Amino acid sequence: MDLSEQITQLEADVQELDSLLETAERKRVQDLLKEELKRVEKELTTKRQQKEQQARREANPPAAPKAAYTVKITSYAWDQSEKFVKIYLALKNVHKIPSENVEVNFTQRSFSVLVKDLDGKNHQMTVHNLLYPIDEKDSYKKVKTDMVLIMCKKQSAKKWDCLTTVEKQSKEKDKxxxxxxxxxxxxxxxxxxxxxxxxxxxxxxxxxxxxxxxxxxxxxxxxxxxx
Incomplete structure (x- = not known):
């Protein structure tokens, strides 16, 4: 039963209770009818308000959200400890969006980052050809104030001279x-x-x-x- 039908039924209940109240002679019966009339009138008021809100929504449907466009993250910093290579991505207000909007995926020689709907944009970064293999199961992300920290777990505790094999080849070429x-x-x-x-x-x-x-x-x- 939709709202219109519910309102019609409640209006009929009010009319019948009014009619019964006019003919009732005993005070106890009158009091019971008055209480029921108040309850039905209150319910009728609520249903009418819901009907008005529904009509307003149908007349003014919410605007469809704008599709977010994607930008590449090109600036980052990195350092390392004995067990981890750490990549720092500076993204203003990233700590204010839902944590599930920050997605990081790892493989043995790469990682990818997708930060969705941050200031109306998606932010994406993919790094291939890591210098040495990482343990993707023990690698993870941390969302800090205005920053995403990528923690790549080293498979072996050796010092990395650079982040990727491409950077290493470039350095060797320039020697x-x-x-x-x-x-x-x-x-x-x-x-x-x-x-x-x-x-x-x-x-x-x-x-x-x-x-x-x-x-x-x-x-x-x-x-x-x-x-």
């Missing part, structure tokens, strides 16, 4: 190469040129000073560069 058949002094000069080109002002001043001193020493038979 100056040394040709064993080449003149050692030429290799040293190539390395110094690279350090000079990439160094800051202080580094450049140090190299210039060492170079000047080495040229002076060459006049006296000492061709070693001293730093």
């Amino acid at each position: 100056p190469s040394m040709d064993e058949s080449a003149d050692p002094s030429e290799g040293l000069m190539s390395m110094l040129k690279k350090i000079y080109a990439e160094g800051d002002d202080e580094m450049k001043r140090t190299i210039n000073k060492a170079w000047s001193e080495s040229q002076e020493k060459k006049k006296y038979g000492d061709d070693t560069m001293h730093f």
Whole structure:
């Protein structure tokens, strides 16, 4: 029975109780009828209010929530202990959303993070090719004030030089190469040129000073560069 039918039935009950009350002669009967009339009138008022609220909802349906778009998390920090590699993700107000909105999944060589509906956006990060395997069952997340902490459990207690094998390969690629058949002094000069080109002002001043001193020493038979 919907609200309209319930209201119709209660209105009929009120009319009949009014009619009975008019014809009742004994006080006890009158009191009983009055009490029942009050109860039915109260219930009728409640049903009418519910009917009005229902009508307002149907006339003004709530706006559909806007679909959240997804952004990539590109900034993070990491450090390590003997047992864990720790990744820090700074996300303002992340501690204010439901904990189930922060999802982290682990495999032996990767982890992925999805933070849903934070300030109208989803925040996502995936890291593949971890430097060493992790124990996904004992890895976990912590949600702190304005931060998500990813705890990757090491399978072996060895120090990580970087987070991923890709970073390691990149670092190795950037190292100056040394040709064993080449003149050692030429290799040293190539390395110094690279350090000079990439160094800051202080580094450049140090190299210039060492170079000047080495040229002076060459006049006296000492061709070693001293730093």
